[in-house]
Amino acid sequence: MDISNGASYRFFARWAAFSYQKAIWVIFFAIVIAGFSVVYTANNLGVHTDTTDMLSEDVPFRVNHKRYKEAFPQYEDALLLVVDAPTPEQAHAVAKELTAYLQRDKVHFYEASYLSGDLFFEQNGLLYKSIPELEKITDRLAAAQPLIARLALNPTLDTFASVLTEAVDELRSGRNLNLTAVFNGITSTLDARFAGSPHALSWQILFDGEEQSDLYQELILARPKHDYAQLFAAEQPLKAIREAAVELGLTQGAPEKLRITGEAALAYDELHSAMRGAQDAGILALVLVILVLLIAVRTIGAIITVMFSLVLGLLLTAAFATFAVGHLNLISIAFAVLYIGLGVDYAIHFLLRHEEVRRSGQPVMKTLPVASGDIGRALLICAVTTAIGFYAFIPTTYDGVAELGLISGSGMVISLLVTLTIVPALQRFFPIPLIKPLISIQPVHAALEWPAHARKSVLVLTTIAVLSSIMALPQIRFDYNLLNLNDPHVESVETFRDLLENADDSPWHIIALADDRNEAEQLVKKLSGLQEVDKVVTILDFVPDSQEEKIRLIEEMAMTLGPISFAPIIQQHINVDMQLSALQDLEHTLNRFLIEQPAHPAADSARALQQSLTNLLLQLTGLNERESREKLLFAVDQDLLHLLPDSIHRLQLALEARSFAQQDIPDSVKIHWQSSDDIYRIAIYPAENINDNDALKRFVRAVQEIAPGATGVPVISLEAGMAVVDAFIHAFSLALIGVVVALLVLLRSVKSTVLVMAPLLLAALFTGAITVLLDVPFNFANVIALPLILGIGIDCSVHMVHRSRNTGEAYENLLYTSTTRAIFYSALTTMAGFGSLIFSQHQGTASMGLLLLAGVVLTLICVLIILPVLLHAVDKKQQPD
Known part of the structure; x- marks a missing residue:
């Protein structure tokens, strides 16, 4: 068909002529509308950060989650503050002080709660221990009582050493005292001081008879007041927490540390990384596109033409997004980079086609x-089919990608209009000159000519690749872990992953709701029997069993400890000689004990303590100045004794425990487990590591069989992933049908339609196999790759088929036309746009860039190598015998 006489030919020719003749007014109008777009977008475009909000509110799991948040609003967009400290006393004290600070800050927070520090748990904490544990604490407290009583009167290092010396003498005399935990605790504390990382001695751990760990954590739940008028809605509450931490002394050198995670912090960091990644990728994409243009058109005027049309189209698309949607999300925010990769294609094809026509020697007004x-x-066929590929996202339940489809699809239409209007206008001032072929691309042409001489080999290799890809399809995975989308190095993600390692406090648990106590008990009974479930927690678990027997043991502890109180500690001058003498006596006594009873159960711990004391005395002897000795002794005194008064105070409070029933639990605790309308919150913890997708599925599906309305991070991750996969199957199907119908209408040829679609389907198939080869699973961000490749690849395929079928270019000539050059350079600009996404800190965006880059490369191979062979085979069949 000769298109030079067609109506479409005349329409586009007149359009270009008009833009050329009215160039000044066209460019002036473009500048004005660009300025308006900038102002309008800057003042009205917002950003949504909640990943689950990208799915329709009608999806069942979102309905369940909405009910949960209505019943327990304190968990909505919450912050989880993690206090780390070398002792439980320090972690508790800082957490309690920080909670009180945040509770007073009504400007930035609705509420803040520290359940472990609630007075109810402080007073009744011992009731949650087992009877054997309480018996052991009673025995250790009885052994430590004389030491505590003496230290209460005079809490100094020399008193501490003297009492320990007396205790070792008791061991030597044959008395049965369990001092192993005390010896080990003191040794660990002294050794930490020598190692340059001092930590205090935890008396709470000594009373419990445990080994002191390096780190203890306390968790604070805070519900921030989001300012949705700001881009980063939680920025001010996060800033307030940081300021509070500094005010409370949680600086870099302090032993206690504060880390922030939780839904709000993760969303903040994800938006920050996505924005920063999009910004960096956009700049990199522009630089790379300019470099490609330097190779492709090699004149400043042509580059100005392409870049002006690109920027204008980008601004108009952003204004359209502002008008049609009003906001961007963590996926649609990538539209700018996508547009940069795609928006230059039309201008490149137009300019290189014009350059080819200008070789006739006629003036620009004619060519x-x-x-x-x-x-x-x-270009019209490309724009329509690419837009259809994007618009196919709109009917899906994945609102986030539906918005990207609407924005990007409309952007392709805008790009077409801008190209057909602005490029001809700028040709009046920057007409493209004739371009000499670059020697540097001759190897590319030589490589492309190979299929012409090895068509059978191309078909065989293509068949093998197709079969291999089909075999790989069952191994394609979807990563349901929303955490894997974010920058893995930000504090919120690292902290969240740390919490996942602790099964007791893991945020990865399922929440079920029960309308009354009876339903809660039935659910707990059924859920506890699942092999996929580790434990189930409700408010019913907050009423301990065997309370009467435990109360008797606690009363016995209280009688053993007695009415001990610590007088206020006043800084006083350290008697170096007295403390040295006491430490030396303790060291000598330990030595005698080890000589006399080397096989004693406490011998190993006593030997370690003796060695630590020897090291301490050697350090003190090596200090010439008395002031230096005083400083070291004071530091050791603080390490060993400064937590004792608080530990005793907390113990005395715990010794006031009284038996209680469920109705006696205070509202400060109850609101986290039983709502005001008596809805019970049930926390279900997994028995497996549900970072594994298969384990996640087993856990969620097992729980859902008993509690279909369950929610929580595991359910949301799995159900959102399933919804996204279904949405993209739907989108890909719609895109495929829509593109085929559009091609049939626009090309009016079944054969041409098949030729256009063949390389696209091959590229999509190969891209799916690449995810297996590269071990890059699909996720909530990069799953858009396949429908996008379908839309993107249309351009290359349409241009190649259009040039071959309508102008009768032979295979050999086709490779050296402006069409092939434009396809090649357009693919390079697209690869530059998508490839730049790989460097984004946002892992979802980076993986999307990787798959799109791979998809474009495969599309280029299919279009420039496989498609010409198919065109040759079709042409050969059409030739008469």
Whole structure:
């Protein structure tokens, strides 16, 4: 078919002629509308950060989660503050002080709660221990009582050493005292001081008879007041927490540390990394696109033409996004980079086609309409089919990608309009000159000519690749872990992953709701029997069993400890000689004990303590100045004794425990487990590591069989992933049908339609196999790759088929036309746009860039190598015998 006489040819030719003749007014109008777009977008475009909000509110799991948040609003967009300290006393004290600080800050927080520090748990904490544990604490407290009583009167290092010396003498005399935990605790504390990382001695751990760990954590739940008028809605509450931490002394050198995670912090960091990644990728994409343009058109005027049309189209698309949607999300925010990769394609094809027509020697006024008439129809087909590929996202339940589809699909239409209007206008001032072929691309042409001489080999290799890809399809995975989308090095993600390692406090648990106590008990009974479930926690578990017997043991502890109180500690001058003498006596006594009873159960711990004391005395002897000795002795005194008064105070409070029933639990605790309308919150913890997708599925599906309305992070991750996969199967199917119908209408040829679609389907198939080869699973961000490749690849395929079928270019000549050069350079710009996403800190965006880059490369191979062979085979069949 000769398109030079067609109506579309005349339409596009006249369009270009008009833009050329009215160039000044066209450019002026473009600048004005660009300025308006900038102002309008800057003042009205917002950003949504909640990943689950990208799915329709009608999806069942979102309905369940909404009910949960209505019943327990304190968990909505919450912050989880993690206090780390070398002792439980220090972690508790800081957490309690920080909670009180945040509770007073009504400007930035609705509420803040520290359940472990609630007075109810402080007073009744011993009731949650087992009877054997309480018996052991009673025995250790009885052994430590004389030491505590003496230290209460005079809490100094020399008193501490003297009492320990007396205790070792008791061991020597044959008395049965369990001092192993005390010896080990003191040794660990002294050794930490020598190692340059001092930590205090935990008396709470000594009373419990445990080994002191390096780190203890306390968790604070805070519900921030989001300012949705700001881009980063939780920025001010996060800033307030940081300021509070500094005010409370949680600086870099302090032993206690504060880390922030939780839904709000993760969303903040994810948006920050996505924004920063999009910004960096956009800049990199522009630089790379300019470099490609330097190779492709090699004139400043042509580069200005392409970049002006690119920027104008980008601004108009952003204004459209502002008007049509009003906001961007963590996926649609990538539209700018996608547009940069795609938006230059039309301008490159137009300019290179014009350059080819100009070789006739006619003036621009004559050649420009010819070029526009020739290329206009192909550009229209590309724009329509690519837009359909994007618009196919709109009907899906994945609202986040539906918005990207609407924005990007409309962006392709805008890009077409801008190209057909602005490029001809700028040709009046920057007409593209004739371009000499670059020697550097001859190897590319040589490589492309290979299929012409090895068509059978191409078909065989293609068949093998297709079969291999089909075999790989069952191994394609979807990563349901929303955490894997974010920058893995930010504090919120690292802290969240740390919490996942602790099964007791893991945020990865399922929440079920029960309307009354009876339903809660039934659910607990059924859920506890699942092999996929480790434990189930409700408010019913907050009423301990065997309370009467435990109360008797606690009363016995209280009688053993007695009415001990610590007088206020006043800084006083350290008697170096007295403390040295006491330490030396303790060291000598330990030595005698080890000589006399080397096989004693406490011998190993006593030997370690003796060695630590020897090291301490050697350090003190090596200090010449008395002031230095005083400083070291004071530091050791603080390490060993400064937590004792608080530990005793907390113990005495715990010794006031009284038996209680469920109705006696205070509201400060109850609100986290039983709502005001008596809805019970049930926390279900997994028995497996549900970072594994298969384990996640088993856990969620097992729980859902008993509690279909369950929610929580595991349910949301799995159900959202399933919804996204279904949405993209739907989107890909719609895109495929829509593109095929559009091609049939626009090309009016089944054969041409098949030729256009063949390389696209091959590229999509190969891209799916690449995810297996590269071990890059699909996720909530990169799953858009396949439908996008379908939309993107249309351009290359349409131009190649259009040039071959409508101008009768032979295979060998086709490779050296402006069409092939434009396809090649357009693919390079697209790869530059998508490839730049790989460097984003946002892992979802980076993986999307990787898959899109791989998809474009495969599309280029399919279009420039496989498609010409198919075109040759079709042409050969059409030739008469």
